[in-house]
Amino acid sequence: MAGLATTFGSGAMTSSISELRDTDCIFVIGSNTSENHPIIGLEVMEGVRHGKTKLIVADPRRIRMVDFASLWLRQKPGTDVALLNGLLNIIILENLVDTEFIAGRTEGFEEVKKLVAEYTPETTSRITGVPVDDLKEAARLYAKSPKACILFAMGITQHTTGTDNVMAIANLAMATGHVGKEGSGVCPLRGQNNVQGACDMGALPNVLPGYQPVTDAAARAKLEQAWGTSLPDKPGLTLMEMMAAAEHGKVRGMYIMGEEPAINDPNSTHVRAALKKLDFLVVQNIFLGETGKYADVVLPGASFAEKDGTFTNTERRIQRVRQAIPALGQCKPDWVITSGIASRMGYPMNYRHPSEIMEEIAGVTPIYGGVHYDRLDKSGLQWPCRSREDAGTKYLHKDSFSRGKGKFMPVAYKEAFELPDAEYPIIFSTGRILYHWHGGTMSRQSKGLAEIAPEAMVEISPVDAAKLKLADGDIAELASRRGKIQAKVKVTDESPDGVAFMTFHFTEAPANLLTVDALDPVAKIPELKVCAIKMEKVWAKPASGE
Amino acid sequence: MATVSFTIDGKNVMAEEGTSLLEAAKSAGIEIPHLCYMEGLATGACRLCVVEVEGQKNLAASCVFPVANKLVVKTATERVIRARKNVIELLLSDHPLDCMTCEKSGACGLEKYAYELGVTGSRFAGERHHYPLDDTNPFFFRDYNKCILCGRCVLACNDVQFVEAINFAHRGFGCKIAAPYDRSLKDSTCIFCGQCVASCPTGALVEKSRCAAGREWDLQKVTTTCSYCGVGCTLELSVKDGRIVKVTTPADAVVNKGRLCVKGRFGWDYVHSPERLTAPLIRVGEKGEGKFREATWDEALDLVARKFSEIKSESGSDSLACLSSAKCTNEENYLVQKFVRAVLGTNNVDHCARL
Known part of the structure; x- marks a missing residue:
């Protein structure tokens, strides 16, 4: 979420989930909300069904949210910056900007105005494939609504231009004054149950708990005192950089807790080679998984039902996790295991309960300063929550942005890293479905979910199916410059022509063998939504009756 | 107003x-x-x-x-009570009186009101339904014989989850709740959120996981937060003998307000999977082969501490790296990054936020 950190000063969702049913316009872009954040999808539908909210959906695929939309913009994959700049240009041309907000709360608008002028409706339409009239209608609807929210997820961030995409969204919101008000905001929907919390806690190479930069000597000094040790001042390696360093022998030992990089990471052939190259790998998880197979030591963790703690959701709400059943076999909560390793390395960690860890967190993390277990029982608390007297924060950037003035960032449209060509003519895009979760470590161990969605499917449009002589139920081989896999074909008009879509939940058809590990230069997020592949039939489903 | x-x-x-x-x-x-x-x-x-x-x-x-x-x-009033008793009697005239084995007993609306009004049976003998048990999806049973056609599941499907997979079908005595063309839910637009199950006041819709797993009044309820996506829905785990029996959610849950998706309501059984790791393991085969032997915690943790210390002194702190987890708790993430920074001495810590 580097894009929002640059423009607003904080990468988190600005609004609360409950505000969504009470806003006038919601613009969903790059979020398959009803599949990946089902209950947030329902909040959006609630407003639409009761006539309160108008919904705009921008997505190359005909996702279920489209059924609830007033307007569906079917942009070509990887053209989001052009689309967003084009919408902003129309808003400027038609004088629909919030001049008061721009003047009082932001800086840098003039440069953005100059840049987006190049994205005339006609140019934008040519790049994105969205008709000019739809662009104009969407721009007017969003800008004229008294309250409006933008929702986005990995469809925006998993591109080499991911940070640009996010900044283009922030530009749109600031130009119309649709941020920092009740019912108006910019909402990055976080994927994993506690990805927000993991970031808040500083499980990132460049920041300490509470987003205090590792390069900030004062922040370091405070933690050095609290932790009784000296701290490194050089930012560390990101996940993808770690894997590259491991492959080159620069990283020799790795500790992986509750992660499945051998399935989830792009170009996973490289990841597996890197894991194999390590001198020493510790994997701590509830299942062995693919990654565990490369481990020297495997440590059994406890599941969410077997431990106490807190998760922080996408709206910054810190909520309790409570132990319901005893830990299985010899499994231990991860905090107990980590403490055991630290203590053995000469740094004693003697916590008796996670609530004691939270007390320490509150002491060193200003945005969690008022978070204590006795305050979390009913509804949790939304950060920033700086003291015991602070009731928490429903929406961010109320009177000023976290960084002071909101910063407009001019971003030009750039093509995706790998585009289709004669040899690899199809755009390949990955995502999730409702019934499974990420690498399938958990959801594929659920009998019911596995029965409803048992296997990987590659979705293509009827036009492409005819071209490739593929039918529903055939098995196709998909090949990119990096690898090949096989998957069952699903022909559906949800898919646009020229695009194949597949989930990455299934180890036997690992979509990430195909994807490209080209990274967004700022956020280091890989481009999982666009790469080029070719497809051919390897097995035809027999006609029924045979 | x-x-x-x-x-x-x-x-x-x-x-x-x-x-x-x-x-x-x-x-x-x-x-x-x-x-x-x-x-x-x-x-x-x-x-x-x-x-x-x-x-x-x-x-x-x-x-x-x-x-x-x-x-x-x-x-x-007396008139009101008489009318209510009549309603219960009419419902019981076509409802199995098998409360002693019914999974819903203890949480059944019909049972509750029959008890409160003192209705023990029905004067209205007539034709009864004998539907076979609908067992066509992996998550819940539908027993039409226990359906009182109140329509709550239809409201839940249409107006709470906006799915519109089921509605009233057929007429008169043949009336039942069904997916279009009375097909299996698997062949409908159903997304198996289970909102219908949560809304059913009788034993007509029952989670498979809770069958023969304990009576309602023996279940211990623990409120926690879902482990799947970033929405953070409140879950109420019903637990008996160290096992999760079913999952529900309070109507006033702050984020999800009584609603859940298929993963939250039914996708928790991975917790009890036989594939779970149960003991520390140390590699015996080649890397990537997945061959291990069991070890004690002391042996495994001693080995980890020794190897990390060795690598740190041989090649420096930055030759170590750690992936923390967006699935683990805040407290665990905090401790891991503290361990990496304060003990290993590097900022090489990340997690899958970008994926």
Whole structure:
């Protein structure tokens, strides 16, 4: 979420989930909300069904949210910056900007105005494939609504231009004054149950708990005192950089807790080679998984039902996790295991309960300063929550942005890293479905979910199916410059022509063998939504009756 | 909206215009029995919530009767009680009296009101349904013989989850709740959120996981937060003998407000998977082969500590790296990054936020 950190000063969702049913316009872009954040999808539908909210959906695929939309913009994959700049240009041309907000709360608008002028409706339409009239209608609807929210997820961030995409969204919101008000905001929907919390806690190479930069000597000094040790001042390696360093022998030992990089990471052939190259790998998880197979030591963790703690959701709400059943076999909560390793390395960690860890967190993390277990029982608390007297924060950037003035960032449209060509003519895009979760470590161990969605499917449009002589139920081989896999074909008009879509939940058809590990230069997020592949039939489903 | 003032059981009550009598009574602390009414949604089908409204010839279904100024309402007169008993008797005339083995016993609306009204059976002998048990999806059973056609599952599907997979089908005695063309839910638009199961007041819709796993009153309930996506829905785990039996959610849950998706309601059984790791392991085969032997915690942790210390002293702190987890708790993430920074001495810590 580097894009929002640059423009607003904080990468988190600005609004609360409950505000969504009470806003006038919601613009969903790059979020398959009803599949990946089902209950947030329902909040959006609630407003639409009761006539309160108008919904705009921008997505190359005909996702279920489209059924609830007033307007569906079917942009070509990887053209989001052009689309967003084009919408902003129309808003400027038609004088629909919030001049008061721009003047009082932001800086840098003039440069953005100059840049987006190049994205005339006609140019934008040519790049994105969205008709000019739809662009104009969407721009007017969003800008004229008294309250409006933008929702986005990995469809925006998993591109080499991911940070640009996010900044283009922030530009749109600031130009119309649709941020920092009740019912108006910019909402990055976080994927994993506690990805927000993991970031808040500083499980990132460049920041300490509470987003205090590792390069900030004062922040370091405070933690050095609290932790009784000296701290490194050089930012560390990101996940993808770690894997590259491991492959080159620069990283020799790795500790992986509750992660499945051998399935989830792009170009996973490289990841597996890197894991194999390590001198020493510790994997701590509830299942062995693919990654565990490369481990020297495997440590059994406890599941969410077997431990106490807190998760922080996408709206910054810190909520309790409570132990319901005893830990299985010899499994231990991860905090107990980590403490055991630290203590053995000469740094004693003697916590008796996670609530004691939270007390320490509150002491060193200003945005969690008022978070204590006795305050979390009913509804949790939304950060920033700086003291015991602070009731928490429903929406961010109320009177000023976290960084002071909101910063407009001019971003030009750039093509995706790998585009289709004669040899690899199809755009390949990955995502999730409702019934499974990420690498399938958990959801594929659920009998019911596995029965409803048992296997990987590659979705293509009827036009492409005819071209490739593929039918529903055939098995196709998909090949990119990096690898090949096989998957069952699903022909559906949800898919646009020229695009194949597949989930990455299934180890036997690992979509990430195909994807490209080209990274967004700022956020280091890989481009999982666009790469080029070719497809051919390897097995035809027999006609029924045979 | 205008406020109106009226009387329920001799008590003066104020409510907003448009509120139903049932809801107004509830906020005044008077519970009116009901089967088909759900929070904010009503069909007026069951007639159990009838009350006497002064000046009205017929008893009024309070769940669909709007409040008005100066109404005088009585919720428990002899006439009302007689009508309610009749409703229960009519429902029981085509309902199995197998409460002693029914999974819903203890949480069943029909059982509750039969008990409260002292209805032990039915005077109305007549034709009874003998439907086979619908076992066509992996998550829940539908026993049509226990369905009282209250329509709550239809409301849940259409107006809470906006899925519209089921509705009333057929007519008269043949009337039942079904997916289009009476096909299996698997062949419908159903997304298996289980909102219908949560809304069913009888044993007509029951989670498979809870069958023969314990009586309702023996289940211990633990409130926690879902482990799948970033929405953070509140879950209530029903637990018995160290196992999760079913998952529900409170109607007033702050984020999800009584709603769940298929993963939250039914996708938790990975916790009990036989594939779970149960003991520390140390590699014996080649890397990537997945061959291990079991070890004690002390042996495994000693080895980890020794190897990390060795690598750190041989090649420096930055030759170590760690992936923390967006699935683990805040406290665990905090401790891991503290361990990496304070003990390993590097900032090489990340997690899958970008994926």
